Amino acid sequence: MVGTFGHEVWEVPCKLKENIVGKPNCLIKGHYAPLNKWNNECWGLATFPSKDKYATCSWDQTLRIWDTATRKMDKCIDLKIDAKGQKIAVDPKTKEAGKDVWASSVDISPNGAFVAVGTFGGNLRVWSMKDWKIVYEKPLCKKHIEDLKFSPDGQYLVCGAHDQKLYLYDTSNWKKIKTFGRSSASVIHIDWTRDSQCIRTNDASYEILYYAIPGCNQDTSGASNLRDAEWATQSCILGWAV
Amino acid sequence: MTKLHELKGNGIVKSVRNLSFSPSGALLAIVDNSDDHNLAVYNVETGTCVAKAKGDRSAIQELAFKSETQFATVGAKHFKEWTIASGNIKGKMGNFNKKSNMIGSIVANEQSYLTGAATGELFVWNGSTLSKVAAKNHSKLIDAITVQDGLVFTGGRDSKIFALDAKTYATKFSIDCAATFTGSSSAQIRGISYSP
Numbered sequence: 001m002v003g004t005f006g007h008e009v010w011e012v013p014c015k016l017k018e019n020i021v022g023k024p025n026c027l028i029k030g031h032y033a034p035l036n037k038w039n040n041e042c043w044g045l046a047t048f049p050s051k052d053k054y055a056t057c058s059w060d061q062t063l064r065i066w067d068t069a070t071r072k073m074d075k076c077i078d079l080k081i082d083a084k085g086q087k088i089a090v091d092p093k094t095k096e097a098g099k100d101v102w103a104s105s106v107d108i109s110p111n112g113a114f115v116a117v118g119t120f121g122g123n124l125r126v127w128s129m130k131d132w133k134i135v136y137e138k139p140l141c142k143k144h145i146e147d148l149k150f151s152p153d154g155q156y157l158v159c160g161a162h163d164q165k166l167y168l169y170d171t172s173n174w175k176k177i178k179t180f181g182r183s184s185a186s187v188i189h190i191d192w193t194r195d196s197q198c199i200r201t202n203d204a205s206y207e208i209l210y211y212a213i214p215g216c217n218q219d220t221s222g223a224s225n226l227r228d229a230e231w232a233t234q235s236c237i238l239g240w241a242v
Numbered sequence: 243m244t245k246l247h248e249l250k251g252n253g254i255v256k257s258v259r260n261l262s263f264s265p266s267g268a269l270l271a272i273v274d275n276s277d278d279h280n281l282a283v284y285n286v287e288t289g290t291c292v293a294k295a296k297g298d299r300s301a302i303q304e305l306a307f308k309s310e311t312q313f314a315t316v317g318a319k320h321f322k323e324w325t326i327a328s329g330n331i332k333g334k335m336g337n338f339n340k341k342s343n344m345i346g347s348i349v350a351n352e353q354s355y356l357t358g359a360a361t362g363e364l365f366v367w368n369g370s371t372l373s374k375v376a377a378k379n380h381s382k383l384i385d386a387i388t389v390q391d392g393l394v395f396t397g398g399r400d401s402k403i404f405a406l407d408a409k410t411y412a413t414k415f416s417i418d419c420a421a422t423f424t425g426s427s428s429a430q431i432r433g434i435s436y437s438p
Contacts, residue, residue, distance in 0.1 A: 002397065002433070002434050003434070004427075004429050004431060004432055005385075005399070005432050006428035006429060006430070008423070010426075012403075014405075016414070019415040021415060021422075023422070024419070024422050024423050024424075026423070029427075032427055034428065062427070076425075
């Protein structure tokens with residue numbers, strides 16, 4: 001039994017008398033800590049619409065898909081590989097992967113077609129889950145994308161970043177519709193209403209802001225207008241329900 | 243599974259870095275992550291502290307018992323052999339004999355200690371003196387050592403495992419984990435256990 005730095009447990013069959021080593025079998029895999037610092041954080045978690053799988057992403061520069069029933073890893077995507085299949089060069093100063101590949105938020109589209117990942121360095125990357133090809137890849141800003149969410153109807157993707165802005169995307173052609181937001185601090189949580197008409201955000205200054213989509217205009221009376229709205233998720237740590 | 247004892251205090255002021263049982267299982271030694279890398283030895287049955295001491299200013303990585311009264315701690319620029327006698331604990335600094343003092347792992351083998359160095363060398367210690375270089379199989383730090391079933395297994399940051407005869411230290415076989423652990427994120431070895 002062998003434990004590795006890559007947070008894996010391998011079983012290696014050995015015949016000691018003949019000094020023969022068999023084929024290793026990996027029993028457990030997990031996110032690991034390749035960065036030379038005191039922690040390597042795991043930020044992103046999203047369930048598949050079918051709930052039989054979930055995705056996690058971490059500063060270890062991987063996106064991993066897990067099976068809910070067996071609790072085993074199905075797939076591991078390396079963020080250091082770009083859309084052309086090329087390995088992204090390490091930062092020459094630190095000799096480590098740059099923050100633009102430290103994954104920090106993940107969401108899966110309601111029809112299960114796309115998985116989107118936001119990174120600590122402000123990159124957005126979207127995969128088509130059918131063939132795991134990258135369909136969109138772009139630096140949105142230089143700051144941490146802490147949350148991103150697909151609308152319940154699957155038409156939009158909204159990303160919230162530490163540059164106090166929100167980024168709205170059309171998922172049919174992966175074109176950016178608008179950069180918006182009136183937060184006075186880093187955007188940290190986003191929720192959609194079930195009808196995909198509105199979003200609410202929490203930011204680091206403990207404000208709840210409401211916006212109408214796709215116009216992206218702030219609804220300053222959102223707290224009362226949307227008092228009885230049904231929300232698709234409850235990511236916000238502030239609001240009527242908490 | 244039921245909790246027998248909660249071991250608190252007795253000099254352990256920060257998170258536990260590592261722990262090790264004595265050969266009979268009667269004693270448990272703990273080292274913490276504080277600046278002094280404090281040590282505490284407990285009686286497993288009663289949960290009482292038998293002895294405590296400041297470890298070293300250098301970071302302690304691992305520790306291993308050789309007998310019911312002696313154990314050793316290792317780390318970066320650190321080797322100390324500790325002797326427990328009637329509630330007192332005394333540490334003796336290791337003599338590295340001009341060999342590498344960056345130690346990553348330790349295990350007891352009969353009446354000696356085996357330690358893994360940053361140079362990839364496996365050292366044999368007679369008490370607190372480095373007596374012999376048993377092997378130089380690895381090219382990087384040895385993070386994992388275990389002695390089981392008459393074999394010494396060493397695993398290192400060079401992603402290799404070697405199995406040596408526990409008496410002669412002759413290399414029996416090796417595993418190239420970087421080549422055979424297909425799909426591994428990093429095959430640097432952090433722990434080995436053998437089931438006979």
